[in-house]
Amino acid sequence: MSNAPSLALNGVHLEYPDGTGTINALDSVDLSVRPGQLAAIVGPSGSGKSSLLAVASTLIRPDSGSVGIGGVDVTRLSERARAALRREKLGIVFQQPNLLASLNAVEQLLISAQLRGESAKTARQRAIGLLDLVGLADCAGKRPHQLSGGQRQRVNIARALIGAPDVLLVDEPTAALDHERGAAIMRLLRKVTDEFQVAAVMVTHDIEFAALADSTAEMRDGRLTALAAA
Numbered sequence: 001m002s003n004a005p006s007l008a009l010n011g012v013h014l015e016y017p018d019g020t021g022t023i024n025a026l027d028s029v030d031l032s033v034r035p036g037q038l039a040a041i042v043g044p045s046g047s048g049k050s051s052l053l054a055v056a057s058t059l060i061r062p063d064s065g066s067v068g069i070g071g072v073d074v075t076r077l078s079e080r081a082r083a084a085l086r087r088e089k090l091g092i093v094f095q096q097p098n099l100l101a102s103l104n105a106v107e108q109l110l111i112s113a114q115l116r117g118e119s120a121k122t123a124r125q126r127a128i129g130l131l132d133l134v135g136l137a138d139c140a141g142k143r144p145h146q147l148s149g150g151q152r153q154r155v156n157i158a159r160a161l162i163g164a165p166d167v168l169l170v171d172e173p174t175a176a177l178d179h180e181r182g183a184a185i186m187r188l189l190r191k192v193t194d195e196f197q198v199a200a201v202m203v204t205h206d207i208e209f210a211a212l213a214d215s216t217a218e219m220r221d222g223r224l225t226a227l228a229a230a
């Protein structure tokens with residue numbers, strides 16, 4: 001197991017235009033996450049947490065600073081190279097499980113696997129294995145409307161893992177869930193971080209959930225400050 005960070009943000013600045021001025025969404029943000037490490041980010045609404053994930057996921061290029069994924073500064077890559085890197089190295093779980101209404105759980109995962117050019121048989125076996133791992137062994141044939149909110153979020157997490165990512169980015173996975181289901185999702189994220197040795201970043205509004213993380217940092221007005229380290 002490598003101990004080099006899989007994800008490393010250094011001095012990241014990001015501004016959004018706002019009327020005649022700008023909003024400082026990220027201000028000198030540093031963050032480093034190693035394989036098997038679960039990093040929690042807490043902080044109030046509007047503080048820049050989702051912006052941090054957007055930059056880490058290569059979806060937004062920061063105005064300055066570097067974003068290293070597997071030792072490569074992705075801010076220097078072309079759009080096409082960043083899209084390839086997202087497919088190969090990143091698993092992204094957005095706040096809303098944006099599942100396709102007409103597909104069952106296993107098919108949601110297969111779409112992502114096929115984008116990566118896997119054979120249908122291998123992909124199906126891995127998809128079923130992942131659904132089992134996230135506690136949905138009995139739900140492979142169910143479509144989103146037949147699943148609970150927590151189950152949909154589990155499909156979302158399994159889908160993010162189908163490409164065997166090095167880095168897993170998760171934005172407020174418990175926002176739409178009650179406390180007990182939210183806690184179960186947090187335990188699942190801890191488990192998949194350990195099992196797949198991903199470098200995981202999880203944004204949560206509930207500081208209590210950060211207890212399962214290896215490190216916690218707080219975002220305020222675009223500035224990230226470490227709260228605790230393992």
Ligand code: ADP
Nearest residue numbers: 016017023025044045046047048049050051052
């Ligand atoms: P959080 O996820 O912590 O709620 P965000 O990263 O979504 O915070 O937002 C940080 C700040 O940037 C907020 O002031 C928000 O209004 C602003 N913001 C977010 N996205 C955009 C955008 N696409 N354009 C302009 N401002 C944005």
Ligand code: MG
Nearest residue numbers: 049050051171
């Ligand atoms: Mg957000």
